[in-house]
Amino acid sequence: xxxxxxxxxxxxxxxxxxxxxxxxxxxxxxxxxxxxxxxxxxxxxxxxxxxxxxxxxxxxxxxxxxxxxxxxxxxxxxxxxxxxxxxxxxxxxxxxxxxxxxxxxxxxxxxxxxxxxxxxxxxxxxxxxxxxxxxxxxxxxxxxxxxxxxxxxxxxxxxxxxxxxxxxxxxxxxxxxxxxxxxxxxxxxxxxxxxxxxxxxxxxxxxxxxxxxxxxxxxxxxxxxxxxxxxxxxxxxxxxxxxxxxxxxxxxxxxxxxxxxxxxxxxxxxxxxxxxxxxxxxxxxxxxxxxxxxxxxxxxxxxxxxxxxxxxxxxxxxxxxxxxxxxxxxxxxxxxxxxxxxxxxxxxxxxxxxxxxxxxxxxxxxxxxxxxxxxxxxxxxxxxxxxxxxxxxxxxxxxxxxxxxxxxxxxxxxxxxxxxxxxxxxxxxxxxxxxxxxxxxxxxxxxxxxxxxxxxxxxxxxxxxxxxxxxxxxxxxxxxxxxxxxxxxxxxxxxxxxxxxxxxxxxxxxxxxxxxxxxxxxxxxxxxxxxxxxxxxxxxxxxxxxxxxxxxxxxxxxxxxxxxxxxxxxxxxxxxxxxxxxxxxxxxxxxxxxxxxxxxxxxxxxxxxxxxxxxxxxxxxxxxxxxxxxxxxxxxxxxxxxxxxxxxxxxxxxxxxxxxxxxxxxxxxxxxxxxxxxxxxxxxxxxxxxxxxxxxxxxxxxxxxxxxxxxxxxxxxxxxxxxxxxxxxxxxxxxxxxxxxxxxxx
Amino acid sequence: xxxxxxxxxxxxxxxxxxxxxxxxxxxxxxxxxxxxxxxxxxxxxxxxxxxxxxxxxxxxxxxxxxxxxxxxxxxx
Numbered sequence: 015x016x017x018x019x020x021x022x023x024x025x026x027x028x029x030x031x032x033x034x035x036x037x038x039x040x041x042x043x044x045x046x047x048x049x050x051x052x053x054x055x056x057x058x059x060x061x062x063x064x065x066x067x068x069x070x071x072x073x074x075x076x077x078x079x080x081x082x083x084x085x086x087x088x089x090x091x092x093x094x095x096x097x098x099x100x101x102x103x104x105x106x107x108x109x110x111x112x113x114x115x116x117x118x119x120x121x122x123x124x125x126x127x128x129x130x131x132x133x134x135x136x137x138x139x140x141x142x143x144x145x146x147x148x149x150x151x152x153x154x155x156x157x158x159x160x161x162x163x164x165x166x167x168x169x170x171x172x173x174x175x176x177x178x179x180x181x182x183x184x185x186x187x188x189x190x191x192x193x194x195x196x197x198x199x200x201x202x203x204x205x206x207x208x209x210x211x212x213x214x215x216x217x218x219x220x221x222x223x224x225x226x227x228x229x230x231x232x233x234x235x236x237x238x239x240x241x242x243x244x245x246x247x248x249x250x251x252x253x254x255x256x257x258x259x260x261x262x263x264x265x266x267x268x269x270x271x272x273x274x275x276x277x278x279x280x281x282x283x284x285x286x287x288x289x290x291x292x293x294x295x296x297x298x299x300x301x302x303x304x305x306x307x308x309x310x311x312x313x314x315x316x317x318x319x320x321x322x323x324x325x326x327x328x329x330x331x332x333x334x335x336x337x338x339x340x341x342x343x344x345x346x347x348x349x350x351x352x353x354x355x356x357x358x359x360x361x362x363x364x365x366x367x368x369x370x371x372x373x374x375x376x377x378x379x380x381x382x383x384x385x386x387x388x389x390x391x392x393x394x395x396x397x398x399x400x401x402x403x404x405x406x407x408x409x410x411x412x413x414x415x416x417x418x419x420x421x422x423x424x425x426x427x428x429x430x431x432x433x434x435x436x437x438x439x440x441x442x443x444x445x446x447x448x449x450x451x452x453x454x455x456x457x458x459x460x461x462x463x464x465x466x467x468x469x470x471x472x473x474x475x476x477x478x479x480x481x482x483x484x485x486x487x488x489x490x491x492x493x494x495x496x497x498x499x500x501x502x503x504x505x506x507x508x509x510x511x512x513x514x515x516x517x518x519x520x521x522x523x524x525x526x527x528x529x530x531x532x533x534x535x536x537x538x539x540x541x542x543x544x545x546x547x548x549x550x551x552x553x554x555x556x557x558x559x560x561x562x563x564x565x566x567x568x569x570x571x572x573x574x575x576x577x578x579x580x581x582x583x584x585x586x587x588x589x590x591x592x593x594x595x596x597x598x599x600x601x602x603x604x605x606x607x608x609x610x611x612x613x614x615x616x617x618x619x620x621x622x623x624x625x626x627x628x629x630x631x632x633x634x635x636x637x638x639x640x641x642x643x644x645x646x647x648x649x650x651x652x653x654x655x656x657x658x659x660x661x662x663x664x665x666x667x668x669x670x671x672x673x674x675x676x677x678x679x680x681x682x683x684x685x686x687x688x689x690x691x692x693x694x695x696x697x698x699x700x701x702x703x704x705x706x707x708x709x710x711x712x713x714x715x716x717x718x719x720x721x722x723x724x725x726x727x728x729x730x731x732x733x734x735x736x737x738x739x740x741x742x743x744x745x746x747x748x749x750x751x752x753x754x755x756x757x758x759x760x
Numbered sequence: 761x762x763x764x765x766x767x768x769x770x771x772x773x774x775x776x777x778x779x780x781x782x783x784x785x786x787x788x789x790x791x792x793x794x795x796x797x798x799x800x801x802x803x804x805x806x807x808x809x810x811x812x813x814x815x816x817x818x819x820x821x822x823x824x825x826x827x828x829x830x831x832x833x834x835x836x
Contacts, residue, residue, distance in 0.1 A: 088790040092783050123818045126792050247782060278782070282789040314819075315802065322805055322812075416821050420809045530784040530826045532791070535812060535819040 035118035037085035168201025342440030349393030357386035384569030403546035426520020438468030560724035
């Protein structure tokens with residue numbers, strides 16, 4: 015974000031070009047192709063909307079900053095996200111003033127795209143129009159009268175086909191020429207209101223607009239007054255608008271309503287009347303009988319007839335979602351294994367190269383395992399965004415939202431929340447990053463609050479250990495295996511909980527006026543691979559930068575908690591035991607086994623004496639009513655690194671550390687043999703059930719919390735998420751355990 | 761007059777009036793749904809309870825309930 019310091023006396027201000035336009039116009043592809051590889055992704059201040067910026071060089075060596083403005087159909091705004099467009103394009107604070115606006119328009123949907131062009135021209139900013147999708151227009155046998163369009167709009171118009179790289183050189187030349195002579199591309203309003211009532215509305219609002227918005231230009235003041243009249247009402251969420259403007263607009267709107275006038279309709283009709291009067295001359299109807307609508311129906315409508323078919327479409331949808339899920343659940347596995355092997359290899363190197371002691375343990379247990387626990391998410395993140403990129407770029411994502419709207423809306427969720435929720439069954443971290451596909455902050459945050467309730471793959475080793483150890487391998491009615499049934503029950507339980515949580519949260523904390531659905535169904539296109547790859551990389555990088563540091567810091571903190579304080583006397587005791595074993599003349603294999611068992615005992619003793627264990631003891635009164643002892647408390651603390659770490663932490667606690675984790679027979683035996691002071695076993699099936707429910711509901715995962723912090727740009731949401739899920743987990747486990755005891759289970 | 765939600769697939773009609781709340785009306789008008797604009801019903805999807813229409817060369821989908829506030833005059 016920070017600019018390099020400017021040498022004294024030399025202006026280093028680079029020209030700023032913003033790229034704006036309707037959604038689905040190929041704007042992002044054009045932005046990517048126009049600029050170099052130095053992309054930066056930041057956030058607009060105050061909202062979690064990404065601000066993509068890059069640069070390109072002019073022929074004289076000067077460098078231009080280019081910013082990609084989020085796609086919009088119009089400058090009119092109601093939400094904070096929509097407010098960005100007028101600020102970025104119009105150069106209204108806090109956005110910097112652009113030197114040029116490149117408006118990307120879809121030539122195949124000319125009239126709708128020209129509507130926004132007219133709005134932008136009214137603001138008096140220099141504009142170059144990139145008429146994109148020129149190739150599709152040609153396929154339809156249509157020709158745009160570019161010269162006529164240029165004359166009527168009064169700005170340069172360049173025909174482009176960004177996905178094929180056509181027209182970009184001319185666009186660059188035109189940008190350079192316009193930066194040199196901006197006034198030639200600033201023709202002002204094309205449609206000028208002449209209705210006296212509307213002129214009176216404008217005259218009432220324009221004088222109260224902030225001077226730095228209007229810059230003393232009456233034409234610009236008229237444009238912004240029209241924007242305010244169309245955007246403001248008691249329901250909007252806009253933040254930058256002064257009260258004086260709100261009051262003026264409210265008075266004029268009330269007066270108009272009393273007189274039976276509709277300001278919105280008058281203004282919008284005025285602009286469209288200008289467009290409609292010229293459409294025939296801009297885009298003469300093709301000579302042959304095929305109308306544009308029929309040309310489109312030939313491909314997209316044929317595909318949609320299948321993909322939106324009540325039976326076939328739904329089956330294909332389930333298949334596609336099955337592939338996405340399968341990829342996260344299994345196809346990512348080799349990548350995850352490779353990363354884990356790499357980091358255990360690095361740990362081995364650190365043991366070989368660093369002298370044994372605290373520094374080595376820190377490098378291995380804190381740094382290497384910390385970086386490892388960040389990098390291990392990459393296979394799933396890359397795969398998920400590969401599929402999301404394909405679905406977005408091809409146009410299928412709009413159909414997913416379309417098909418899922420009714421089901422998801424019943425729970426107060428957006429149709430696009432389906433893919434992130436599904437991904438949550440594999441891992442909450444990529445799923446939380448995937449909420450970006452939704453526009454509204456409210457929809458994104460609500461989805462993030464329920465994703466961690468889905469049974470992620472990290473819970474499976476915990477469930478496996480508990481079920482395999484505490485539940486007999488018997489069958490219900492001699493048919494259904496109890497162990498398998500329990501696993502299925504945990505999935506059903508987590509799904510139902512997530513759906514109920516979404517329903518409750520959407521009607522309470524996330525209560526918002528229902529937003530009518532107006533969804534554009536873009537024509538199907540072949541995905542543009544460089545754009546898909548670029549998005550995969552950008553998402554991954556933003557995870558590494560934003561969440562990676564938090565995860566690394568938490569791993570180090572957990573390592574400190576579970577490795578300190580050191581007990582010198584105990585250390586010496588174990589050293590003495592080792593020395594005595596080494597001194598005995600026994601078989602080397604026997605000696606190694608004894609040494610390994612001493613190591614394991616030492617680790618166990620160290621963990622039992624750690625701050626973490628003290629915390630476990632301190633927690634015991636709180637978790638005792640759930641049937642847990644302090645050792646389970648230590649396991650829960652360790653599980654914060656990642657849920658499956660519960661298994662290895664319990665292994666260390668019981669001095670039964672083994673490579674094969676959940677399936678280690680020693681650990682299972684030790685767990686079964688564990689007794690309370692009065693001789694009753696600690697672990698009963700009821701305790702196991704209570705523990706599984708706790709794991710299903712508690713947000714025992716620092717990486718999830720780090721991802722939520724990254725995506726919401728605040729600590730408040732991860733804190734809320736942790737608090738509500740912990741409370742839910744505690745209460746449910748409490749009820750299950752106490753009710754179970756009351757009924758008579760141990 | 762016929763409500764948009766009652767148009768059958770393939771049928772074309774001329775728009776008369778857009779009702780509903782302000783942001784819905786404004787959004788549809790800005791997408792070019794103005795009195796006199798020709799609208800074609802592309803398909804009705806029962807599983808999503810939605811309708812897909814074509815207007816000015818672009819395809820939009822609306823919830824059937826919300827499409828009840830859009831009124832048209834059948835052509836031919």
